[in-house]
Amino acid sequence: MTRPLTSAERALATLRDLIMGGDLAPGARLGEVELAERLGVSRTPVREALSRLASEGLVELVPNRGARVATWTVAELEGVFDLRSVLEPQLTAHAVPNARPADVDALDDLARRMLAVGTPGPDQDLDALVPLNRAFHDRLVALAAHPTLAAALAAAIHPPIVRRNFLTYDEESLRRSLAHHAEIVAALRAGDPEWARAVMTSHIANARAVMVRAARLQATDPATRTEETA
Amino acid sequence: MTRPLTSAERALATLRDLIMGGDLAPGARLGEVELAERLGVSRTPVREALSRLASEGLVELVPNRGARVATWTVAELEGVFDLRSVLEPQLTAHAVPNARPADVDALDDLARRMLAVGTPGPDQDLDALVPLNRAFHDRLVALAAHPTLAAALAAAIHPPIVRRNFLTYDEESLRRSLAHHAEIVAALRAGDPEWARAVMTSHIANARAVMVRAARLQATDPATRTEETA
DNA sequence: TCCTCGGGGATTGCATGCAAGGTAGGGGTG
């Protein structure tokens, strides 16, 4: 019973996916007519979508000069992690009293599967980690049942930062990250919100260190820079 | 050298002010043609403004059914305060090392003026408190120099919740609130971020109690309900 | 009396057209 989406909504969703999925690199120009043709609609819904993406921070919109995919500096990246490091531990703590055994089992399953595909060896498949990780965090956020905090977090994660992040993890940080997931499950099972909060805080700090290091490398290595003046 | 704003930007700003200022009550219908005439532009920029306000959470937008000013429940109000109670203390702590004597003096001045117009007596002027309070908090947020956290906070405060809140403070809570401002100044002067953080946490908790009580009263008292089905 | 089923009016959703503003490239000048 899902009501039919409007063209503007489809354009919004498609553009968001294109940006978050990395098909449109940061700094890439977003011409209205080009997008309209690509999406098979007129410029009007495209403009509406761009406008909303701009207020979400995914694109930068300059009057009379059009839209570009938003770029981010290392400082902004650190800012996002500052925000995550206050929001996600809080959400995790909220989730604890709401976690029913079935929920914990589902999270446990996700954590185990991440461990399976994330551990170095013949079965390692880092690409498979991304959706699993997303599912884990989404489920945790849903358990918190706190729409306002969740919305603030969703607004923060926007930048295509977390996109394919596991490729940038070094082996030790990755092992830590996987262990955190398992430990969060343990904290949930124990019903200890402070434990869960602490592990999530560590989890974000670990991710922060990895991402900031990767971003610094990318910023100084011209070979990997995405074009910004296309 | 401020470049001329587009019609859509003006519509956006005007609508935002109208909503935040309470001229458009929560639940009020926002017809495109009506707004377009009121603002002297065509429907297109109005649509764009409504679209952006929707993604900011200020209006609710239902396909084919138009826009209404967003309404909020007591639960959502509490959610907003949950968010503020993690963000504002953090921002306040960030502000401490950046506070130069001149900044502290300016905040001190604001706190004193709030005390002057907020203390019961012949000089009490609760309406004057609102802009002073805003200036105080804005200045503090600016000092934190943390755009990401600030943006998340700004997105949260949206609901016209904080609008004319001082009218709902009881005498004791108001006195507490004014004292908090002064104490934050003291913490800044002492250069103690944890002190500042703790006071701000109390400040938000106090405000939360006042606002939730007021909202509960309003929700049960039909006389003060704003029309929602206009 | 209550529920169901249209019909008219109004409103939104989208496409298109036009004008204002911006960008790039070439010629002229110091």
Added chain:
DNA sequence: CACCCCTACCTTGCATGCAATCCCCGAGGA
């Protein structure tokens, strides 16, 4: 030779028109 300006093209910003959808309200039947 470098710099500036000017022109032509392109893009965006906005207005308007038309079709699709929804809401309201009244008539008919159970």
